[in-house]
Amino acid sequence: MDMAGSHVTDEQFDRETGAKLIDLKRIFATIRRRQWWIVGAMLVVLALTAIAYVAAPRRFTASAVLALDRRVDELMAGQDTQASLPTDSPTVDTAVQVLTSTRLAEEVVDRLGVSTVARPTGGQPVTTVGARSAAISKVRGGLQVKRTGLSYAITVGFDSTDPQLAASIPNAVVDQYILDQRGDKEGARGREGKLLADRISQLRGQVIQAESAVARYRAATNLIDVQKDSTAVQQEISVLNTQLAGAQADQAAAQARLSALRSSSTQSEASNLLRELRSQQAQLSAQRADLAGRYGSLHPDLAKIERQLADIDRSIAAETSRVRSGAQSDVQVASGRSSAIRSSLSRAEGGLAAGNAASVQLAELQRNADSVRGLYQTLLDRYRQSVAGQGTDQSNAYVISRATVPNSATSPMLTLFAGGGLLAAILAAALLVLVLEFFENGLKSRQDVETELGVPVMGSVPDLKTVPGVSMPRNDPMGPANYLVEHGGSVFGEAFRSIRGALRIGHADQIIRSLAVTSALPGEGKTTTAICLARSAALAGQRVVLVDCDVRRRASSRTMVGQVNSGLTEVLKGEIALDAALIRDTVSGAYILAQGTSKTSDYDLLVAPVMQKLVTDLCNQFDLVVLDTAPVLPLAEARVVAAMADGVLFVTRWRHTPANASRLALDMLGRAGAHVQGAALTLVNMKEQARSGYGDEMMYYNKFKQYYA
CATH class of the missing domain: 1.10.287 (Helix Hairpins)
Incomplete structure (x- = not known):
C-alpha cells in the first residue's frame, strides 16, 4: 500500500508540472489497437459516400450577370420630373432583394410557362392544381443572387437537374427585372400624366375664375392698374x-x-x-x-x-x-x-x-x-414634359453576360464527395474509437492498474486463445491449467512464475504462506488463476493446497475434481477429518480441499474462528495455501476470508473489469483488514497488446517469443 501511495503522489506531481497533457504515445497505441475497427468504420462511411455520390442527381448551374448604372442618361432634356438619384450600395442590395422576390418569381414562371419550370425529372408536364405554386417555389429555391464584391454587378444563378432550365431561368429573371423597371417607370409616368391632366383640368377653371374676378373688380372700381392708378392720382393731387x-x-x-x-x-x-x-x-x-x-x-x-x-x-x-x-x-x-x-x-x-x-x-x-396661373403653368409644363417623355423611359440596369447552357454538372462534385467522405470516415472512426474507449472501463496495462488502483502488478496472464501457435479446445475449464502442466516453459507458465517470484513464494524469505485469490466481480479468471498458481507452485516442488472457499459456485471444485460428497464445509463442522477431505492432483502433486455437494451449506462457517484455525493448520502442513474465494463486491464472506490470509492477490480482467469496481473492491478489502499484495491482469489479448505498442511487457512478445517453448 505504501507503493500505491507513492505512485499516486508521483502522478499528482506529473499533473501539477503539466507533463504530457496530451499523451500522443497512448493515442497512437489506441489507434493501433483499434485499427480494424477504424478501418471497418472508414470503409463503411466511404462506401456510403460512394453510394450517395452515385445516387445523387446531377445538377447544373448557370448564371447571368446584371449591372446597375450609376446614373441613367435622359433621352430628352428635363424628361424626368424627379431628380435622377445616383446608384449606391443600398440600391444594389435592394436590387438583390427584388431579384429574389416572390413577385419576380411569379412573373418568370408566367413568362416561361408553368409546365416548363415545374416539370418533373421525367419531362412530363405538371397538371396538378398547385403546379404554379410549385414552380414559383422551385424558382425561388434554386435561384442564387449575390452581389459581386463591392461592384455594381449582380450575379444571378440557378441550380437545376435540367441544364436548359438552369440557363433559361437566370436569363428570364434578368430580362424580367429590366422589363419591370422600364414598365414601372412607364407606369409611374402614365399615372403622373393622368394626375397632372386631372389637376390641370381643375386648375384651368380656377385660373379662369381668378382672372374673371380681377377683371370684374377692375371694372367695378374703375381701376386699370393699381400701381399706375395710384401714381396718376398722386400726380393729379400735386398738380391741383x-x-x-x-x-x-x-x-x-x-x-x-x-x-x-x-x-x-x-x-x-x-x-x-x-x-x-x-x-x-x-x-x-x-x-x-x-x-x-x-x-x-x-x-x-x-x-x-x-x-x-x-x-x-x-x-x-x-x-x-x-x-x-x-x-x-x-x-x-x-x-x-x-x-x-x-x-x-x-x-x-x-x-x-x-x-x-x-x-x-x-x-x-x-x-x-x-x-x-403659376401653378397651372408649372403643372402644364410638367404634363408636356411627361407626354413628351412617354416611350423614352430606360431601365437603370443592363445585362453584362447572359447564362449559357452548362455542358457539365456542378454537383455532385467528386472532389467534394471524396474529401467530405474521407473527413466523415475519419470522424466516424474517431467517434467509434471514442465510444469504444468510453464504454471500455477496464484496465489495459500495468501502468493503468498501478495508476488507477494504486497496487503493484504481480504479473499479466495471457489469454491462451490469443497466444500465437496455441490451439485451445472450446469450453474446457481445465484447458489453461493443463496447458500450464504440458507447457511449463511457455509464456503462460512464465506469467505464474512471475507472480510467484513477486510474492517470494518458494524463496527462503517467503512470508506469504496463505494467499487469497479474489476479484471484484465474477468471470474475471480468478479460479483459473488460483488453480494455475497452485499447480505452478506444486510443479516447482512445493507442498501446495488449494482451498475452494466459494460455497455457492464451487468453481475450482467442479473444475478439478468434479463431484465430492464431503469437503470444506464438512471439515469446518467437524463431520470429517482434514486429511480425509484433501484430494491430490495427480498431474501436479498439489492438494485441493474442495466443496462438497451438500445443499445445506452453512455460509457463516467461513467467517467463524474455526475457518481461521483451519487456515493456520493448513499453513503448518503446506508451504503454500491458496484460498479461492468468491468475488468481493457481491459476497461479504469473501472479504473476511481474504483477511484471514497472509496476503491477497487481486485479479482483474484485462479491458473488462471496470476500474471503479476494482477500486471499490480494494477499498472493501482494506476495510476488512486484508493485505493486498498486488494485482494480476488476466485474459490479456496478446495480439492486441503487442499491436497497440503501449502497455507492459506483453507488447514485446514478438521480440522474445523465441525464449518460450
Whole structure:
C-alpha cells in the first residue's frame, strides 16, 4: 500500500508540472489497437459516400450577370420630373432583394410557362392544381443572387437537374427585372400624366375664375392698374395743389386790384386807357386854362375844348366803371377757380383713398390669380414634359453576360464527395474509437492498474486463445491449467512464475504462506488463476493446497475434481477429518480441499474462528495455501476470508473489469483488514497488446517469443 501511495503522489506531481497533457504515445497505441475497427468504420462511411455520390442527381448551374448604372442618361432634356438619384450600395442590395422576390418569381414562371419550370425529372408536364405554386417555389429555391464584391454587378444563378432550365431561368429573371423597371417607370409616368391632366383640368377653371374676378373688380372700381392708378392720382393731387396755390394768389391779386380801384388815388393806374384819358384830360384842361387866360371865356375854342373835356370825362367815367367791373369779375373768377380747384383736390384725395382701399383688394385678387396661373403653368409644363417623355423611359440596369447552357454538372462534385467522405470516415472512426474507449472501463496495462488502483502488478496472464501457435479446445475449464502442466516453459507458465517470484513464494524469505485469490466481480479468471498458481507452485516442488472457499459456485471444485460428497464445509463442522477431505492432483502433486455437494451449506462457517484455525493448520502442513474465494463486491464472506490470509492477490480482467469496481473492491478489502499484495491482469489479448505498442511487457512478445517453448 505504501507503493500505491507513492505512485499516486508521483502522478499528482506529473499533473501539477503539466507533463504530457496530451499523451500522443497512448493515442497512437489506441489507434493501433483499434485499427480494424477504424478501418471497418472508414470503409463503411466511404462506401456510403460512394453510394450517395452515385445516387445523387446531377445538377447544373448557370448564371447571368446584371449591372446597375450609376446614373441613367435622359433621352430628352428635363424628361424626368424627379431628380435622377445616383446608384449606391443600398440600391444594389435592394436590387438583390427584388431579384429574389416572390413577385419576380411569379412573373418568370408566367413568362416561361408553368409546365416548363415545374416539370418533373421525367419531362412530363405538371397538371396538378398547385403546379404554379410549385414552380414559383422551385424558382425561388434554386435561384442564387449575390452581389459581386463591392461592384455594381449582380450575379444571378440557378441550380437545376435540367441544364436548359438552369440557363433559361437566370436569363428570364434578368430580362424580367429590366422589363419591370422600364414598365414601372412607364407606369409611374402614365399615372403622373393622368394626375397632372386631372389637376390641370381643375386648375384651368380656377385660373379662369381668378382672372374673371380681377377683371370684374377692375371694372367695378374703375381701376386699370393699381400701381399706375395710384401714381396718376398722386400726380393729379400735386398738380391741383400747385394750381390751388396759383388760384389763391390770383384771387388775392384780383382782390388787391379791386381794392386799389376803389381808392381814388390809384384809379389813374387802373388801366392804360384810363391813364391816356387822364393825360388827354390834363392836356385839354391846360389848353382851356391857357385860352381862358389869354382870350377869355368867350373864346370859341373854349367851347370845343369843353366839349372834348366832357367827352373825356364821360370816357373816364365809363372806363373807370369798366375797370372796376373787370376787377370785380377777376376777383369772382379767381375765387371760383380756387373753389373749383379745392373741390377737385378734395375729390382727388377722396379718390386716392378709395383707390388705395380698392388697390389692396385688387392686389389680393391679382395675387390669387397669379398664384393659380403659376401653378397651372408649372403643372402644364410638367404634363408636356411627361407626354413628351412617354416611350423614352430606360431601365437603370443592363445585362453584362447572359447564362449559357452548362455542358457539365456542378454537383455532385467528386472532389467534394471524396474529401467530405474521407473527413466523415475519419470522424466516424474517431467517434467509434471514442465510444469504444468510453464504454471500455477496464484496465489495459500495468501502468493503468498501478495508476488507477494504486497496487503493484504481480504479473499479466495471457489469454491462451490469443497466444500465437496455441490451439485451445472450446469450453474446457481445465484447458489453461493443463496447458500450464504440458507447457511449463511457455509464456503462460512464465506469467505464474512471475507472480510467484513477486510474492517470494518458494524463496527462503517467503512470508506469504496463505494467499487469497479474489476479484471484484465474477468471470474475471480468478479460479483459473488460483488453480494455475497452485499447480505452478506444486510443479516447482512445493507442498501446495488449494482451498475452494466459494460455497455457492464451487468453481475450482467442479473444475478439478468434479463431484465430492464431503469437503470444506464438512471439515469446518467437524463431520470429517482434514486429511480425509484433501484430494491430490495427480498431474501436479498439489492438494485441493474442495466443496462438497451438500445443499445445506452453512455460509457463516467461513467467517467463524474455526475457518481461521483451519487456515493456520493448513499453513503448518503446506508451504503454500491458496484460498479461492468468491468475488468481493457481491459476497461479504469473501472479504473476511481474504483477511484471514497472509496476503491477497487481486485479479482483474484485462479491458473488462471496470476500474471503479476494482477500486471499490480494494477499498472493501482494506476495510476488512486484508493485505493486498498486488494485482494480476488476466485474459490479456496478446495480439492486441503487442499491436497497440503501449502497455507492459506483453507488447514485446514478438521480440522474445523465441525464449518460450
